[in-house]
Amino acid sequence: MSILIKGGTIVTADLTYKADVLVEGEAVRAIGAGLAGEQVIDATGCYVMPGGIDPHTHLEMPFMGTTSADDFLSGTSAGLAGGTTMVVDFCLPAPGQSLLEALGEWHQKAGKAAADYSFHMAITWWSEEVWREMAEVVKRGINSFKHFMAYKGSLMVNDDELYQSFLRCAELGALPLVHAENGDVVARLQQKYMAAGTTGPEGHAYSRPPEVEGEAANRAIMIADMAGVPLYVVHVSCEAAHEAIRRARALGKRVYGEPLVQHLVLDEAEYFNPDWEHAARRVMSPPFRDKRNQDSLWAGLASGSLQVVATDHCAFTTEQKRMGLGDFTRIPNGTGGLEDRMPVLWTAGVRTGRMTMNEFVAATSTNIAKILNVYPRKGTIAVGSDADIVIWDPEATKTISAAGQRSVIDYNVFEGYRVTGLPRIVMNRGTVVYDEGRLEAEAGRGRFIEREPFPAVAQALSSWKALTAPKPVERGAIPAGV
Numbered sequence: 001m002s003i004l005i006k007g008g009t010i011v012t013a014d015l016t017y018k019a020d021v022l023v024e025g026e027a028v029r030a031i032g033a034g035l036a037g038e039q040v041i042d043a044t045g046c047y048v049m050p051g052g053i054d055p056h057t058h059l060e061m062p063f064m065g066t067t068s069a070d071d072f073l074s075g076t077s078a079g080l081a082g083g084t085t086m087v088v089d090f091c092l093p094a095p096g097q098s099l100l101e102a103l104g105e106w107h108q109k110a111g112k113a114a115a116d117y118s119f120h121m122a123i124t125w126w127s128e129e130v131w132r133e134m135a136e137v138v139k140r141g142i143n144s145f146k147h148f149m150a151y152k153g154s155l156m157v158n159d160d161e162l163y164q165s166f167l168r169c170a171e172l173g174a175l176p177l178v179h180a181e182n183g184d185v186v187a188r189l190q191q192k193y194m195a196a197g198t199t200g201p202e203g204h205a206y207s208r209p210p211e212v213e214g215e216a217a218n219r220a221i222m223i224a225d226m227a228g229v230p231l232y233v234v235h236v237s238c239e240a241a242h243e244a245i246r247r248a249r250a251l252g253k254r255v256y257g258e259p260l261v262q263h264l265v266l267d268e269a270e271y272f273n274p275d276w277e278h279a280a281r282r283v284m285s286p287p288f289r290d291k292r293n294q295d296s297l298w299a300g301l302a303s304g305s306l307q308v309v310a311t312d313h314c315a316f317t318t319e320q321k322r323m324g325l326g327d328f329t330r331i332p333n334g335t336g337g338l339e340d341r342m343p344v345l346w347t348a349g350v351r352t353g354r355m356t357m358n359e360f361v362a363a364t365s366t367n368i369a370k371i372l373n374v375y376p377r378k379g380t381i382a383v384g385s386d387a388d389i390v391i392w393d394p395e396a397t398k399t400i401s402a403a404g405q406r407s408v409i410d411y412n413v414f415e416g417y418r419v420t421g422l423p424r425i426v427m428n429r430g431t432v433v434y435d436e437g438r439l440e441a442e443a444g445r446g447r448f449i450e451r452e453p454f455p456a457v458a459q460a461l462s463s464w465k466a467l468t469a470p471k472p473v474e475r476g477a478i479p480a481g482v
């Protein structure tokens with residue numbers, strides 16, 4: 001069965017041009033004019049773009065005494081309805097648990113995914129067993145390891161563990177990721193605000209100021225440099241962290257930064273809302289920031305010091321958020337966004353002139369496909385690439401609302417936001433999975449996408465490290481008894 005996408009304008013990270021796309025089976029077979037297909041989709045007036053990749057989701061994840069509400073079916077369905085055809089979720093071993101055992105559990109949960117998926121492996125504790133299993137994890141198609149510098153007492157790792165794990169990543173040609181917040185300082189600030197009677201959601205923001213993020217980002221960058229490994233900083237929310245990344249890149253370090261769509265358009269005023277539920281629903285780490293930080297993040301995307309826009313989709317219902325009534329430290333951390341990432345970024349980014357269409361494609365798909373080493377299978381429209389394609393209607397509009405969303409939670413942090421620019425048709429590996437508002441995704445049709453380690457970056461860094469490593473001074477024989 002072949003499908004011809006006809007009359008549209010192809011937009012990739014580097015090109016905008018009019019051409020038809022012939023899809024055969026799961027892949028793009030040809031691009032050009034005068035092609036024929038058994039089925040024809042008219043894309044006149046639309047942009048034909050690579051499917052979005054969201055590299056940061058937490059689906060059905062046990063966290064803070066509960067489990068995130070969207071599972072791999074509702075989460076990937078939300079993604080598809082918003083133009084995202086692949087998610088990369090975090091496999092989170094409990095401290096002390098075997099990485100391979102946790103990986104088995106994640107594969108089990110992901111069996112019902114409606115879109116393609118991959119995993120990052122989290123390093124939540126350290127031992128020789130973890131060191132050994134990391135190699136097996138890489139063999140099983142995972143080339144990225146996540147480290148939490150926050151969540152003291154549960155997921156947090158210390159600097160020694162960070163350095164050990166980064167060294168192991170360097171050996172394996174894998175990419176370390178960090179959640180950059182100083183967990184020790186956060187824990188002290190949480191105690192301080194609770195003791196002072198600030199028990200509401202605003203205490204969450206007060207106890208996680210930009211300084212804790214900037215400090216941890218700097219620390220991780222320096223430790224990664226000493227270990228000779230590239231680094232990816234997730235959910236960069238503020239100028240303090242962006243500045244650290246920008247400076248590192250200017251010094252030639254391979255450091256990547258990922259802002260979230262939430263931080264680009266929402267700000268800390270949400271936590272001062274007198275309605276406790278409104279504020280608690282927006283509790284996530286790092287918190288939404290003073291608006292000034294948004295200009296920094298947008299500038300980073302335009303100038304290339306930040307590369308990727310993700311969601312950190314980790315959705316909790318209002319009922320779950322109420323676990324933290326009277327104690328903000330118990331509000332489950334996380335917000336949704338999978339269905340809204342691309343329309344919101346298009347509206348706030350492309351339509352305002354803060355980014356070009358090509359930069360939009362780079363930030364939502366191409367850059368992360370390259371960083372995670374699945375390019376050009378994913379992340380572009382090219383002959384031989386997976387037919388993950390979004391036919392984007394730049395004039396379609398809607399007002400975001402929890403009513404009708406695919407996520408199972410009972411609210412949406414973007415409620416009332418008017419978007420212009422929406423997917424009309426979405427294809428994942430050659431199958432139309434979303435068509436004019438109708439989701440045709442089936443549970444279990446998503447596939448695990450294996451990712452090879454990165455020989456090029458690892459070799460470059462290890463050659464340079466070997467060349468510039470401290471060496472003993474050659475002094476010849478020391479004359480005896482002078």
Ligand code: URP
Pocket residue numbers: 058179283284285286312314333334335
């Ligand atoms: O608040 C958040 N971000 N929840 C999900 C876990 C994490 O830190 O990414």
Ligand code: ZN
Pocket residue numbers: 179234235285286
């Ligand atoms: Zn995080």
Ligand code: ZN
Pocket residue numbers: 275278
């Ligand atoms: Zn409200």
Ligand code: ZN
Pocket residue numbers: 056057058312314
């Ligand atoms: Zn996260």
